[in-house]
Amino acid sequence: MTESNNPVVSVVIPTYNRARTVGNAIQSVMAQTFGNWELLVIDDGSVDDTRVVVSAFRDTRLSFHRLDRNRGQSAARNTGINLARGTYVAFLDSDDEWFPEKLAREVAAFEAGGEAVGLAYCGKELLGSDGRFLGQRLPTFAGDVYRRLLAGDFIGSCSRVALRKSVLEAVGGFDETLPSYEDWDLWLRAAKVSRVASVPVCLVRRHLGGAQISGSLRRIYDGRFRVVEKHRADFDAAQLSQHLSALAAILLNYDVPQARRMAWESLRLRPFQPMIYASLAVSGLGLHAYRWLFAKYTRWRHGLYTGRARI
Numbered sequence: 001m002t003e004s005n006n007p008v009v010s011v012v013i014p015t016y017n018r019a020r021t022v023g024n025a026i027q028s029v030m031a032q033t034f035g036n037w038e039l040l041v042i043d044d045g046s047v048d049d050t051r052v053v054v055s056a057f058r059d060t061r062l063s064f065h066r067l068d069r070n071r072g073q074s075a076a077r078n079t080g081i082n083l084a085r086g087t088y089v090a091f092l093d094s095d096d097e098w099f100p101e102k103l104a105r106e107v108a109a110f111e112a113g114g115e116a117v118g119l120a121y122c123g124k125e126l127l128g129s130d131g132r133f134l135g136q137r138l139p140t141f142a143g144d145v146y147r148r149l150l151a152g153d154f155i156g157s158c159s160r161v162a163l164r165k166s167v168l169e170a171v172g173g174f175d176e177t178l179p180s181y182e183d184w185d186l187w188l189r190a191a192k193v194s195r196v197a198s199v200p201v202c203l204v205r206r207h208l209g210g211a212q213i214s215g216s217l218r219r220i221y222d223g224r225f226r227v228v229e230k231h232r233a234d235f236d237a238a239q240l241s242q243h244l245s246a247l248a249a250i251l252l253n254y255d256v257p258q259a260r261r262m263a264w265e266s267l268r269l270r271p272f273q274p275m276i277y278a279s280l281a282v283s284g285l286g287l288h289a290y291r292w293l294f295a296k297y298t299r300w301r302h303g304l305y306t307g308r309a310r311i
Contacts, residue, residue, distance in 0.1 A: 038061050
């Protein structure tokens with residue numbers, strides 16, 4: 001066992017009422033082939049047996065920190081970042097697991113890229129609530145990816161990401177005011193000041209069966225809208241139009257006049273958009289019909305994520 005007096009990697013697991021799964025997440029860190037790490041479990045005010053589960057692990061590299069109240073995953077992750085002593089900080093959600101080579105492969109990617117690399121990410125496997133394999137997501141881009149990342153979050157969940165701590169300190173960590181898309185916001189800020197490395201294999205097992213933090217469609221809209229507004233000056237016209245159209249299609253479920261204004265702003269930037277014209281036309285059938293058709297379409301087109309959200 002490698003002692004963690006000078007850990008290379010600080011692993012941060014935020015958890016809230018996940019006593020049933022956090023042990024598996026911790027065990028997957030313990031099983032890493034790369035041993036020079038510290039593990040910070042940040043309990044975001046759980047009221048279940050999380051502390052009991054964590055205390056069963058006897059390893060000097062593990063420490064447990066409990067927040068005084070439930071403050072959300074971003075606050076929990078930021079607490080971990082502030083406590084981290086490693087050169088790199090890797091995040092693991094408490095209902096996910098890593099494959100044994102995860103840290104070794106990402107540390108190697110950082111070392112190969114040098115100081116210019118501020119973020120590394122790997123592939124992930126997606127599992128349903130019954131453990132059924134749903135697919136995989138492999139890294140698509142690496143290097144100077146800021147412009148590509150503005151078009152959409154191809155990095156995704158925190159469990160597949162590690163960052164250089166100096167970059168986290170430079171960009172300020174997670175934005176705790178965002179109700180969703182806080183990960184995309186951080187990846188954007190990190191990619192703007194550093195390069196991104198990829199490990200082109202699946203090293204994360206991600207479970208989609210539990211309650212997701214962005215399980216409300218309105219929450220998804222609010223987070224994405226605020227990230228788009230936050231970075232609006234950096235989008236080109238096509239990118240901004242794309243995001244405004246997607247946001248307008250969601251907002252038509254809640255605020256039709258505002259959604260239509262947003263849609264027309266998008267169409268002024270890029271007039272040829274059949275899908276937003278179709279969405280506007282369907283909204284004329286009434287809210288009930290629009291919600292029904294929207295749910296059908298998003299479950300077909302974005303079934304694993306947005307398609308699972310509650311309207």
